[in-house]
Amino acid sequence: MSFFLETLLGGLMSGMLYSLVALGFVLIYKASGVFNFAQGAMVLFAALSMARFSEWIPQWLGMDNLFMANLLAFAISVVVMFTVAWLVERLVLRHLVNQEGATLLMATLGIAYFLDGVGQTIFGSDIYKIDVGMPKEPVMMLENIFEGGILINKEDFVAAFISALLVVALSIFFQKTATGRALRAVADDHQAAQSIGIPLDRIWVIVWCVAGITALVAGIIWGSKLGAQFSLSTVALRALPVVILGGLTSVPGAIIGGLIIGVGEKISEVYLGPMVGGGIEIWFAYMLALMFLLFRPQGLFGEKIIDRV
Amino acid sequence: MSGRNIGEVILDLNNISLSFGGVKALTDISFNVREHEIRAIIGPNGAGKSSMLNVINGVYRPQHGEIILRGEHFANMNSYKAAKAGLARTFQNIALFKGMSVLDNIMTGRNLKMKANILQQAFWLGPAQREELEHRLKVEEIIDFLEIQHIRKIPVGRLPYGLQKRVDLARALAMEPQILLLDEPMAGMNVEEKQDMCRFILDVNDQFGTTVVLIEHDMGVVMDISDRVVVLDYGKKIGDGTPDEVRANPDVISAYLGASH
Amino acid sequence: MFYRENGQFKTSYQADQQIFPIPQDRWVILGIVAFAFFGIPLLVDEYLFRAILIPFLILSLAALGVNILVGYCGQITLGAGAFMAVGAYAAYNFLIRVSGMPMLGAILLGGITAALVGIVFGIPSLRVRGLYLAVATLAAQFFWDWAFLRVKWFTNDASSGSVSVANLQLFNWSIESPTDKYLFCLGILVVLGLMAKNLVRGSIGRQWMAIRDMDVAATVIGIRPLYAKLSAFAVSSFYVGVAGGLWGFVHLGSWEPAAFSIDRSFQLLFMVIIGGMGSIVGSFFGAAFIVILPIFLNQMLPLVGGLFGLEVSIALVSHVEIMIFGALIIFFLIVEPHGIARLWSTAREKLRLWPFPH
Numbered sequence: 001m002s003f004f005l006e007t008l009l010g011g012l013m014s015g016m017l018y019s020l021v022a023l024g025f026v027l028i029y030k031a032s033g034v035f036n037f038a039q040g041a042m043v044l045f046a047a048l049s050m051a052r053f054s055e056w057i058p059q060w061l062g063m064d065n066l067f068m069a070n071l072l073a074f075a076i077s078v079v080v081m082f083t084v085a086w087l088v089e090r091l092v093l094r095h096l097v098n099q100e101g102a103t104l105l106m107a108t109l110g111i112a113y114f115l116d117g118v119g120q121t122i123f124g125s126d127i128y129k130i131d132v133g134m135p136k137e138p139v140m141m142l143e144n145i146f147e148g149g150i151l152i153n154k155e156d157f158v159a160a161f162i163s164a165l166l167v168v169a170l171s172i173f174f175q176k177t178a179t180g181r182a183l184r185a186v187a188d189d190h191q192a193a194q195s196i197g198i199p200l201d202r203i204w205v206i207v208w209c210v211a212g213i214t215a216l217v218a219g220i221i222w223g224s225k226l227g228a229q230f231s232l233s234t235v236a237l238r239a240l241p242v243v244i245l246g247g248l249t250s251v252p253g254a255i256i257g258g259l260i261i262g263v264g265e266k267i268s269e270v271y272l273g274p275m276v277g278g279g280i281e282i283w284f285a286y287m288l289a290l291m292f293l294l295f296r297p298q299g300l301f302g303e304k305i306i307d308r309v
Numbered sequence: 310m311s312g313r314n315i316g317e318v319i320l321d322l323n324n325i326s327l328s329f330g331g332v333k334a335l336t337d338i339s340f341n342v343r344e345h346e347i348r349a350i351i352g353p354n355g356a357g358k359s360s361m362l363n364v365i366n367g368v369y370r371p372q373h374g375e376i377i378l379r380g381e382h383f384a385n386m387n388s389y390k391a392a393k394a395g396l397a398r399t400f401q402n403i404a405l406f407k408g409m410s411v412l413d414n415i416m417t418g419r420n421l422k423m424k425a426n427i428l429q430q431a432f433w434l435g436p437a438q439r440e441e442l443e444h445r446l447k448v449e450e451i452i453d454f455l456e457i458q459h460i461r462k463i464p465v466g467r468l469p470y471g472l473q474k475r476v477d478l479a480r481a482l483a484m485e486p487q488i489l490l491l492d493e494p495m496a497g498m499n500v501e502e503k504q505d506m507c508r509f510i511l512d513v514n515d516q517f518g519t520t521v522v523l524i525e526h527d528m529g530v531v532m533d534i535s536d537r538v539v540v541l542d543y544g545k546k547i548g549d550g551t552p553d554e555v556r557a558n559p560d561v562i563s564a565y566l567g568a569s570h
Numbered sequence: 571m572f573y574r575e576n577g578q579f580k581t582s583y584q585a586d587q588q589i590f591p592i593p594q595d596r597w598v599i600l601g602i603v604a605f606a607f608f609g610i611p612l613l614v615d616e617y618l619f620r621a622i623l624i625p626f627l628i629l630s631l632a633a634l635g636v637n638i639l640v641g642y643c644g645q646i647t648l649g650a651g652a653f654m655a656v657g658a659y660a661a662y663n664f665l666i667r668v669s670g671m672p673m674l675g676a677i678l679l680g681g682i683t684a685a686l687v688g689i690v691f692g693i694p695s696l697r698v699r700g701l702y703l704a705v706a707t708l709a710a711q712f713f714w715d716w717a718f719l720r721v722k723w724f725t726n727d728a729s730s731g732s733v734s735v736a737n738l739q740l741f742n743w744s745i746e747s748p749t750d751k752y753l754f755c756l757g758i759l760v761v762l763g764l765m766a767k768n769l770v771r772g773s774i775g776r777q778w779m780a781i782r783d784m785d786v787a788a789t790v791i792g793i794r795p796l797y798a799k800l801s802a803f804a805v806s807s808f809y810v811g812v813a814g815g816l817w818g819f820v821h822l823g824s825w826e827p828a829a830f831s832i833d834r835s836f837q838l839l840f841m842v843i844i845g846g847m848g849s850i851v852g853s854f855f856g857a858a859f860i861v862i863l864p865i866f867l868n869q870m871l872p873l874v875g876g877l878f879g880l881e882v883s884i885a886l887v888s889h890v891e892i893m894i895f896g897a898l899i900i901f902f903l904i905v906e907p908h909g910i911a912r913l914w915s916t917a918r919e920k921l922r923l924w925p926f927p928h
C-alpha cells in the first residue's frame with residue numbers, strides 16, 4: 001500500500017510539472033491557434049540561460065553570493081525569454097496569420113530547431129548545473145499512518161508546489177485581470193476581438209512571454225534535478241499527450257491531463273513495465289492519448305466543433 | 310414555367326429538427342421536392358437555409374426527422390450515401406479544391422464513376438488510361454456547356470469569384486446528379502454574371518431534367534425561375550407554395566419587413 | 571528559344587494526358603535518367619557515392635512517401651522515421667526467417683508491412699486533424715522506437731536492437747561496390763518515382779488532393795475519407811518502408827533503432843517542406859538539399875571561421891546546421907510554401923517564354 005502511494009504521489013508530482021508545460025501549450029494555442037512545438041526548446045533555452053548566467057555572473061562581477069547570482073541570472077533569463085517571445089511574434093507569427101494549423105505547427109518546429117541551435121551555440125552543449133538551493137534529501141511522511149511511512153523526495157515536493165503556485169497564479173491572471181480578459185476574448189474569436197480594438201500582436205507577445213516564463217520555471221526545476229542539458233527539450237514531447245487528454249483549449253484540462261499522465265506513466269512503468277521489458281513510459285502516455293482521441297477527439301474539456309459550410 | 314413535366318415527389322423531408330448546442334438552426338421542418346422542378350428556399354440571414362441543404366446531403370445530422378429519397382427512407386443520411394443517390398451541390402462560400410486546376414476540380418466530380426484500382430493507376434495500365442480519357446471527354450462537355458474552356462488549366466485559387474462559382478457548378482454537374490442543391494449560386498455576382506448563371510441553371514433543368522433546390526437572396530431571380538418556394542425564418546417554416554402564393558403570404562411579408570428594419 | 575509550349579498544339583486529350591505532356595520535359599527527364607545510369611558511374615568516386623549519392627537516392631524515396639501523405643493528402647506526419655524502421659526491421663526478419671527469401675523480395679515485403687502498419691496508425695486521421703493527428707503519428711514513432719529496442723523477437727535477440735545484413739544479391743548480381751549499390755537504389759527509385767507520378771495524376775491522386783484542400787466538399791462529391799486517407803497512409807508508408815529497408819540493407823549494412831529516431835522523422839518532413847509540398851520533383855530537391863547542406867557547412871564554416879581567426883569545432887558546425895535548418899523551414903513556410911519546386915517552376919516558366927516575355 002505505501003509503495004503504491006509513493007508511486008501515486010511521485011506521479012502526481014511529475015504530473016504537476018507536465019501541467020506547467022502543458023499550460024504553456026494551451027495559453028499559446030488559445031490566443032493564437034498555434035500549437036507550439038517549440039515549448040520544449042524554450043525550456044531548454046531558458047534552463048541553459050539560467051545555468052550559464054548564474055555561473056558567469058560571479059566571474060564577471062567577482063562576487064561570491066549564490067543567492068544574488070541566481071537572482072540576477074533569473075532576471076536576465078526573464079529578459080531573454082521576453083526577447084525570444086518578441087522576436088517570434090515579429091519574425092514568424094506575424095507573417096503567418098490565418099495560415100492553417102499544420103503550417104503553424106511546422107513553423108514552430110522550425111523555431112524549435114533554431115532555438116536549440118542558437119542556445120547551444122551561445123551557451124554551450126554540456127551538462128550545466130542549476131543550483132537554486134532545492135532541498136535534495138528525501139523525507140519520511142505519514143509514519144504514524146503506515147508502517148514505515150512513505151518516502152518522498154523533498155525536491156519533487158517543492159517543485160510540485162512551485163508549479164501548482166504558478167498554475168494558480170496564471171489562472172487568476174487569466175480570469176481576473178484586464179489583460180487576461182483580452183486574452184480570452186482573442187481566444188474566443190480573433191476577428192471580433194480585433195474589431196473591438198484589442199491589438200492582436202501585443203496579445204501574442206504577451207502569451208509568448210507568459211509561455212516563456214512557464215518554460216523558465218519548468219527549466220529551472222528540471223534543470224536543478226537533471227542538469228541543464230539537451231534532453232530537456234524533450235519534455236515538451238512528454239507533455240504533448242497531456243494537452244491531447246485535456247483538450248487544447250482548456251486550462252483546467254491541461255492541469256488535470258498533466259496529473260493523469262504523470263500518474264499513468266509512473267504506475268504503468270512500475271506495474272506494467274517489468275512485464276514488457278521496461279521503458280514504456282515514453283509511449284504509454286501517447287497510446288493513452290491516442291485511444292482517448294478515437295473516442296473523444298476534442299479532449300476531455302475541449303468543445304466539439306462541426307465544420308460550417 | 311412550362312415545357313417540363315413536373316413529376317412525382319422525389320425528395321421528402323419530414324419534421325427535421327437540428328440544433329448546435331443551444332442554437333436551434335431548424336425546428337420541425339417538412340417540405341417536399343418534385344421531380345424536374347426548381348424549388349427555392351428563401352429566408353433572412355441565419356434562417357437555417359444552408360443548414361437545410363446540409364441536412365439533405367448528409368453534412369449535418371439532424372436530431373429529429375427523416376429524409377425520404379425516391380421512396381427510400383434515410384434515417385441517417387451521410388454525404389457518401391447522398392452522392393451515390395444522385396445528389397450534388399454547390400457551396401455558399403465556394404468550397405473548391407484550391408490547390409488543383411479547374412480541370413482537376415471538375416474531374417473529381419467523376420470520382421464515383423471511376424473504377425480503376427490503385428495498381429492499375431500506378432502502372433497507368435489500359436483500364437486506368439481508358440477510363441481517364443472517357444471521363445475527360447465528359448468533363449470537356451461540361452466545360453463547353455459552362456463556357457470555361459479558356460481557364461481549364463488554371464489553379465482555381467487564381468480565378469475571380471464569379472468564375473469560381475461557375476467551376477463549383479461545373480464540379481457538381483460532373484456528377485450528373487438527379488438533384489442539384491445550389492447554395493446562393495449568384496451571391497456577389499454582377500448583373501451580367503447573374504444572368505449567365507440563371508441561364509445555366511435553367512438549361513440544366515431543361516436539357517437534363519435535373520431537379521434543382523436553390524437558395525437565393527435575390528427575390529427577382531427567385532420569383533422568375535422557381536416553381537415553388539419554401540420560406541424559413543429563425544429555423545421555422547413560415548411559408549410554402551408558388552411564388553405568387555408566397556408573395557401574398559402575410560407571415561412572409563412581415564418576416565421580410567421585420568428583417569430589413 | 572527551344573523550350574516552349576506555345577505553338578505545340580495538342581491534338582488530342584490523350585496527348586494532353588501523357589505523364590510529361592511537354593515533349594522537352596520528356597527528353598530532359600529521359601536524359602537525366604540515362605545520365606544517372608550510364609554517365610555518373612564513370613565520373614564519380616567512392617566517397618561521393620557513399621556520402622552523397624546513395625543517401626540522396628534513398629532519402630528521396632522516403633521524401634516521396636512523406637510528400638504523398640503530407641503534400642498531396644494534407645495529413646501531417648511526425649513519425650515517418652518509425653515507418654522507415656518498420657520497413658527495415660520487417661525486411662530483416664523476412665530475410666533471416668524465411669529461407670531462400672531474395673533480398674529484393676524482403677525489402678518489398680518490408681515496404682508492404684510498413685504499409686499495413688501505416689494503415690493502423692492512420693486510423694486516427696479519420697477522427698482528428700492537424701495537430702491532433704501529429705500526436706497520433708508521434709505515438710507511432712515512440713512506440714516503434716521502443717519496440718525495436720526492447721522486444722527481442724523483432725531483432726532476433728540482438729542486443730540493443732542492432733542488426734546487420736551482408737552479401738546483398740539480386741539474382742546473380744552481387745551488390746558489393748558503391749557503384750552497384752548506387753545503381754540498385756537508382757533502379758528502385760526510378761520505378762517507384764514513376765509510379766508515384768502516375769498515382770498523383772490519376773483519380774486516386776485527385777482524391778488525396780481533394781481531401782487535403784477541402785474535406786467536406788470532397789465527401790459531398792462522394793470521396794470516402796476512409797479510403798482516400800488510408801490509401802495515402804498505405805502508399806506513403808510503403809515508400810517510406812522500402813526506403814527504410816534500403817537505408818538499412820544497402821546504405822548502413824548494420825544499424826540500430828537510433829538510425830530511425832524522431833530526428834529522422836523531422837528531417838523527412840523538412841525535406842518535403844523545403845523541397846515543395848505536393849510536388850514530386852520537390853521531394854528530390856528537398857532530399858538533395860538536406861544531404862548536401864551539412865557537408866557543405868562542414869567544409870565552409872571552418873574556412874569562414876579561419877578568416878576571422880576563429881576555431882570552429884565540429885559541435886559548433888552541428889549547432890549552426892540545426893539553426894540554419896530551423897531558419898530555412900520558417901523562411902520557406904513564410905516566403906515560399908511550395909518550396910524549391912516552385913522556385914524551379916517559376917524559373918522554368920521564364921525560360922519557356924524566353925526571350926520574348928509577352
Ligand SMILES: Nc1ncnc2c1ncn2[C@@H]1O[C@H](COP(=O)(O)OP(=O)(O)OP(=O)(O)O)[C@@H](O)[C@H]1O
Pocket residue numbers: 306307308309329332333334352353354355356357358359360361401
Ligand atoms: N456548424 C455550425 N456550428 C454551429 N452553429 C451553426 C453551424 N452551422 C450553422 N449554425 C447556426 O445555425 C443557424 C442557421 O445558419 P445557416 O447557415 O443555416 O443560415 P442561412 O439561412 O444559410 O443564413 P445566410 O443567409 O447567412 O447564409 C445560425 O444561427 C448559425 O450560426
Ligand SMILES: [Mg+2]
Pocket residue numbers: 358359360401
Ligand atoms: Mg447560408
